Amino acid sequence: MAVISVDIAGRPYEVRVGAGLLAELVPHCRGRLRKRTVPVVTDAHVHAAWGEVVETSLRENGHEPHWRILPPGEQTKSWEELAATVNWLLSLEVERGDHIIALGGGVIGDLTGFCASVLKRGCKFIQVPTTLLAQVDSSVGGKTAINTPAGKNLVGAFHQPSLVLADLSALETLPERELRAGYAEVIKYGLIDDADFFAWCDANGAKMIAGDGALREYAVAHSVAAKARIVAEDEFETTGKRALLNLGHTFGHALEAETGFSARLLHGEGVALGMVLAARYSAHLGLMPQASAEHVARHIGSIGLPASLKALQLDCDGAGLVKHMLHDKKMDAGTLPFLLMKGIGHTYLAKDVSLDDVAAFLDAELSREAA
Numbered sequence: 001m002a003v004i005s006v007d008i009a010g011r012p013y014e015v016r017v018g019a020g021l022l023a024e025l026v027p028h029c030r031g032r033l034r035k036r037t038v039p040v041v042t043d044a045h046v047h048a049a050w051g052e053v054v055e056t057s058l059r060e061n062g063h064e065p066h067w068r069i070l071p072p073g074e075q076t077k078s079w080e081e082l083a084a085t086v087n088w089l090l091s092l093e094v095e096r097g098d099h100i101i102a103l104g105g106g107v108i109g110d111l112t113g114f115c116a117s118v119l120k121r122g123c124k125f126i127q128v129p130t131t132l133l134a135q136v137d138s139s140v141g142g143k144t145a146i147n148t149p150a151g152k153n154l155v156g157a158f159h160q161p162s163l164v165l166a167d168l169s170a171l172e173t174l175p176e177r178e179l180r181a182g183y184a185e186v187i188k189y190g191l192i193d194d195a196d197f198f199a200w201c202d203a204n205g206a207k208m209i210a211g212d213g214a215l216r217e218y219a220v221a222h223s224v225a226a227k228a229r230i231v232a233e234d235e236f237e238t239t240g241k242r243a244l245l246n247l248g249h250t251f252g253h254a255l256e257a258e259t260g261f262s263a264r265l266l267h268g269e270g271v272a273l274g275m276v277l278a279a280r281y282s283a284h285l286g287l288m289p290q291a292s293a294e295h296v297a298r299h300i301g302s303i304g305l306p307a308s309l310k311a312l313q314l315d316c317d318g319a320g321l322v323k324h325m326l327h328d329k330k331m332d333a334g335t336l337p338f339l340l341m342k343g344i345g346h347t348y349l350a351k352d353v354s355l356d357d358v359a360a361f362l363d364a365e366l367s368r369e370a371a
């Protein structure tokens with residue numbers, strides 16, 4: 001098992017990565033579950049696959065799980081589910097010191113974390129991520145949120161978990177499309193500032209997705225360590241450092257909004273295509289060699305992730321996509337800083353991007369044939 005520490009000032013916590021952690025959930029929680037009643041928020045797919053394992057671990061250790069089983073999918077990150085879940089937690093008389101368990105992917109982690117942040121002005125919670133995406137990214141760092149009709153993650157809070165338990169065994173029941181989508185956020189760490197890790201992904205990504213346990217443990221632990229370093233430096237995304245984790249997301253979130261936050265485009269798929277667009281736009285601006293941008297696109301395409309905007313068959317133009325971007329939380333005095341690349345492993349926050357130019361670039365990409 002790998003244990004990574006997230007050194008948030010004054011509130012450090014551990015991320016444990018290994019196989020079989022769900023079956024021993026309570027021992028790993030080491031005294032965090034104070035009461036007999038333990039609230040567990042999950043979704044229907046995760047409950048069907050892992051509910052019994054978690055139930056057994058809790059009951060064998062003298063706890064009584066209370067389940068809130070939500071509909072799977074992005075639509076669950078909503079005002080309605082937030083209100084209903086907070087009311088459910090209140091009905092269980094959860095106290096601030098109790099730990100709420102978020103068992104699931106990024107949707108469950110983001111929603112439950114946000115509930116924990118507002119309940120009684122801040123309750124404790126434990127992230128138990130069951131998707132690759134949640135293990136390498138969303139369970140770590142304390143961003144929590146819901147979506148609104150105006151866009152992605154527009155209402156939320158920074159609220160750190162007390163513990164993250166990433167059980168690699170959970171990935172055994174994860175559909176392959178979800179594994180690939182999660183892998184997009186793994187590649188992201190290589191593209192941000194770690195060219196060696198991108199080379200590792202190039203060599204091992206497909207085998208890791210196919211099920212190699214040692215490669216999975218390395219990918220998850222390396223990604224968590226990368227995220228932990230960035231978050232410890234800039235917890236609240238104020239210095240520009242944490243914004244690097246948004247690589248591909250300005251494009252990706254606009255695509256998610258355009259496709260109605262539906263199963264047509266998963267978050268990780270939007271990020272994958274968003275990173276291709278960020279690389280190609282960087283090449284278009286002359287910042288990065290076109291060959292490096294195509295290297296990024298080739299690797300992403302080789303995994304079965306979307307690498308072409310045309311393939312999405314959107315019913316909009318570049319200006320339509322840019323309109324979604326105006327809700328991006330990085331907007332600053334009417335301008336939108338963009339994550340661009342000077343090369344693989346050299347991402348930076350550019351403050352001088354023209355949105356008209358981005359729209360024209362996207363118009364060209366919308367009609368570009370897939371490589």
Ligand SMILES: NC(=O)c1ccc[n+]([C@@H]2O[C@H](COP(=O)([O-])OP(=O)(O)OC[C@H]3O[C@@H](n4cnc5c(N)ncnc54)[C@H](O)[C@@H]3O)[C@@H](O)[C@H]2O)c1
Pocket residue numbers: 043044045046049072073074077104105106107108110130131132133134137138139140141142143144153170171172173174175178181182267268
């Ligand atoms: N807070 C952050 O820092 C952060 C980072 C990245 C992404 N996110 C958010 O995370 C969300 C995406 O998360 P996701 O990709 O995990 O999606 P998800 O939570 O929707 O899970 C994907 C699908 O897999 C199913 N599933 C989960 N675990 C399973 C398992 N072990 N076996 C079988 N099925 C399983 C779910 O029911 C769902 O159908 C987005 O809303 C995104 O905005 C947040």
Ligand SMILES: O=C(O)C(=O)C[C@@H](O)[C@H](O)[C@H](O)COP(=O)(O)O
Pocket residue numbers: 137141143152153185242243245246249329
């Ligand atoms: O942790 C972060 O910081 C990230 O940006 C991680 C992203 O992968 C994640 O999708 C995040 O929720 C996006 O943040 P947002 O602030 O653009 O909503």
Ligand SMILES: [Zn+2]
Pocket residue numbers: 137185249267271
């Ligand atoms: Zn993301």
